Amino acid sequence: MMGSVSTRYALRSLLRHPRRTLLSMLGVGIGCAMGIMATSWVGGGGEMQIRAASESGAGHLRVVPAGWVGTRDNSLRLADWEKAEAEVRALAGLRGFAPRARANGLLAMGNRTAGVEVAGVVPQAEQATNRLVRNSRILGRYLRTGDSGMAVIGAALAEKLDVELDDDLHVTLVGRDEMQSAMLTIVGILSTGSRDIDSAICHVTLEDLAAITGYEGPAEIAVMLEHHRLIDEARAVLAGRITGGNTVITWKEVNPEIAANVDGDKAFTRLLVGIIVIVVSLGITSAQLTGVLERRREFGILMALGMKDRHFMGLIALEAVLIGLGGAVVALLLGGPVAYLLATKGVDISSLMGGDFSFGGVLLDPVMYGEFGAWVVWYAFVVSMAATLVASLYPARFAARTDPADALRVG
Amino acid sequence: MAPSDSDILVSAKDLTKTYSVGKVEAQALRGVTLDIRQGDFMAIVGPSGSGKTTLLNLIGALDSVTSGELTVLGRDVTKLSRRQRAELRLRSLGFVFQAYNLVPVLTARENVEFVLELQGVGRERSARAIEVLAEVGLSEFADRRPLEMSGGQQQRVAVARAIASRPKLVLADEPTANLDGVNAETLLNVMQSLNEQHGITFVFSTHDPRVVSHARRVVTLVDGKVAKDEEKSAG
Numbered sequence: 078m079m080g081s082v083s084t085r086y087a088l089r090s091l092l093r094h095p096r097r098t099l100l101s102m103l104g105v106g107i108g109c110a111m112g113i114m115a116t117s118w119v120g121g122g123g124e125m126q127i128r129a130a131s132e133s134g135a136g137h138l139r140v141v142p143a144g145w146v147g148t149r150d151n152s153l154r155l156a157d158w159e160k161a162e163a164e165v166r167a168l169a170g171l172r173g174f175a176p177r178a179r180a181n182g183l184l185a186m187g188n189r190t191a192g193v194e195v196a197g198v199v200p201q202a203e204q205a206t207n208r209l210v211r212n213s214r215i216l217g218r219y220l221r222t223g224d225s226g227m228a229v230i231g232a233a234l235a236e237k238l239d240v241e242l243d244d245d246l247h248v249t250l251v252g253r254d255e256m257q258s259a260m261l262t263i264v265g266i267l268s269t270g271s272r273d274i275d276s277a278i279c280h281v282t283l284e285d286l287a288a289i290t291g292y293e294g295p296a297e298i299a300v301m302l303e304h305h306r307l308i309d310e311a312r313a314v315l316a317g318r319i320t321g322g323n324t325v326i327t328w329k330e331v332n333p334e335i336a337a338n339v340d341g342d343k344a345f346t347r348l349l350v351g352i353i354v355i356v357v358s359l360g361i362t363s364a365q366l367t368g369v370l371e372r373r374r375e376f377g378i379l380m381a382l383g384m385k386d387r388h389f390m391g392l393i394a395l396e397a398v399l400i401g402l403g404g405a406v407v408a409l410l411l412g413g414p415v416a417y418l419l420a421t422k423g424v425d426i427s428s429l430m431g432g433d434f435s436f437g438g439v440l441l442d443p444v445m446y447g448e449f450g451a452w453v454v455w456y457a458f459v460v461s462m463a464a465t466l467v468a469s470l471y472p473a474r475f476a477a478r479t480d481p482a483d484a485l486r487v488g
Numbered sequence: 489m490a491p492s493d494s495d496i497l498v499s500a501k502d503l504t505k506t507y508s509v510g511k512v513e514a515q516a517l518r519g520v521t522l523d524i525r526q527g528d529f530m531a532i533v534g535p536s537g538s539g540k541t542t543l544l545n546l547i548g549a550l551d552s553v554t555s556g557e558l559t560v561l562g563r564d565v566t567k568l569s570r571r572q573r574a575e576l577r578l579r580s581l582g583f584v585f586q587a588y589n590l591v592p593v594l595t596a597r598e599n600v601e602f603v604l605e606l607q608g609v610g611r612e613r614s615a616r617a618i619e620v621l622a623e624v625g626l627s628e629f630a631d632r633r634p635l636e637m638s639g640g641q642q643q644r645v646a647v648a649r650a651i652a653s654r655p656k657l658v659l660a661d662e663p664t665a666n667l668d669g670v671n672a673e674t675l676l677n678v679m680q681s682l683n684e685q686h687g688i689t690f691v692f693s694t695h696d697p698r699v700v701s702h703a704r705r706v707v708t709l710v711d712g713k714v715a716k717d718e719e720k721s722a723g
Contacts, residue, residue, distance in 0.1 A: 081605075082598050082602045086591060086593060086602065092593070093593060375588075378588075379591070381548065381577060382583060382603050383574050383576075383577040384578075388606060482550045485545075
């Protein structure tokens with residue numbers, strides 16, 4: 078570092094043209110604030126989608142049988158599922174888990190039929206982990222442990238089949254050897270808020286599904302963690318413990334379209350922020366270059382006095398740092414409150430969704446919240462500093478390459 | 489008595505400098521041969537365009553030589569890199585220019601201190617700056633910025649900055665050009681006193697007869713050549 082007089086020189090040089098300096102700081106600050114808002118919004122949106130996907134049945138992690146990832150074959154069952162369940166139960170950061178099995182089949186009432194994927198569930202676990210159950214309005218009741226021959230279906234499915242509570246449904250499922258049929262009494266009708274999802278819900282107990290299909294035990298264990306940031310670590314731990322060919326996958330592999338959406342949003346935000354930073358940086362470069370050209374004779378004299386290239390680079394970089402600091406403060410003043418409001422009040426996006434809160438079979442929240450935290454502070458400082466320092470490279474090099482005789486002659 | 493080699497600070501032989509502007513070439517110096525000795529208080533005079541400033545720039549390692557030999561403080565400046573020339577200027581040479589010499593946003597003390605800081609002088613640089621400002625009679629103006637001082641005071645601050653690191657050679661390009669008679673006289677007296685008391689060699693380019701009257705040696709350039717090199721007798 079060049080020391081205190083250099084710092085005063087850099088600071089006062091910026092104050093020679095306070096309007097220009099203020100506009101530069103505002104430019105950096107507004108650009109950075111937009112970055113904070115976009116990152117908060119998209120980060121919050123991504124988190125919401127991950128939460129929605131994981132709570133809509135996928136889980137943050139899912140233990141599946143060998144071969145399921147490539148085939149999605151509902152007849153596959155977990156090997157030694159009780160051991161697998163014990164390993165899940167021992168996982169650090171576990172919020173809950175839900176064993177399930179699924180079977181493709183046909184529901185019929187009179188001459189009305191509907192193709193559906195019937196889920197065999199553990200009622201208590203499902204109510205604790207699945208928002209399709211927990212957050213929905215229910216007519217009647219949800220399944221209970223020990224229920225037999227009972228089903229809960231979605232409202233749209235009930236409408237399609239024209240059934241009501243306590244009606245008996247005829248269900249035909251793909252079983253071990255052949256198609257198997259049974260009668261199920263409707264004990265609950267779920268309204269999730271999404272017609273798409275409501276037309277695909279049919280829950281029975283895991284025991285009933287096993288009895289009808291002949292396939293024993295769960296085909297998956299959906300694992301909910303305390304936070305999605307624990308996914309990679311927990312997956313590694315669980316994958317190391319799980320045996321018998323069972324596989325641990327993440328919500329991304331269960332809901333690839335949601336994962337692509339989240340990744341796409343993040344990439345777009347990075348691109349957007351990158352473009353903003355480049356535009357802002359070019360503005361700063363222009364302003365700093367103007368400042369360097371205005372001080373050409375001054376720099377010529379300083380060069381004559383022995384100021385070296387690195388001193389000039391340091392001086393211009395120091396000015397950039399000071400602009401960056403001001404820009405970071407502006408960014409925090411503008412972007413911080415907006416990000417805080419996004420995170421605490423959220424934005425009601427229900428009107429944008431046309432009343433259907435689902436995407437890719439996942440029940441989304443009607444109110445979207447942004448992200449807010451200490452990252453806002455470091456984001457403001459790191460992005461502002463980086464933008465202004467990168468922007469100062471060319472003016473700094475230009476200043477350092479000043480020809481002293483030429484600068485003194487021409488001024 | 490002929491000066492010994494150790495007394496010679498600058499030695500120029502057949503020095504030429506040609507500027508090119510597009511296809512047009514202008515020869516500013518056409519074979520200057522000159523020695524500058526330790527303790528000289530020397531004026532370079534001549535009409536406009538005679539090459540005075542060009543010669544000072546070459547001696548000050550600010551510009552590159554087209555041909556000829558130039559040794560400054562024992563170093564062949566024609567062979568020095570840009571960085572080495574900057575180092576030579578920083579450590580061994582002082583400069584005073586015609587006008588707008590000082591950094592306008594720094595006080596008189598900070599202007600002097602800045603050069604000391606570039607030289608790597610530590611905490612004592614502030615006291616040293618005050619000391620040299622006192623030598624030019626400006627200690628009470630230490631905290632004033634250039635715009636709060638007269639032209640003469642600004643030039644004295646520039647002299648203080650030039651001598652802060654006690655260089656052997658100070659080059660001054662028309663230092664009195666923008667000064668009235670009183671201020672010019674004060675500045676010249678300050679420089680003369682530094683020359684006599686500390687043995688600092690001063691070389692000026694000038695049109696100003698007041699400067700010429702103070703100089704002990706006067707070199708006249710005409711059309712890029714030394715036309716006359718006169719020593720005044722002491723007293």
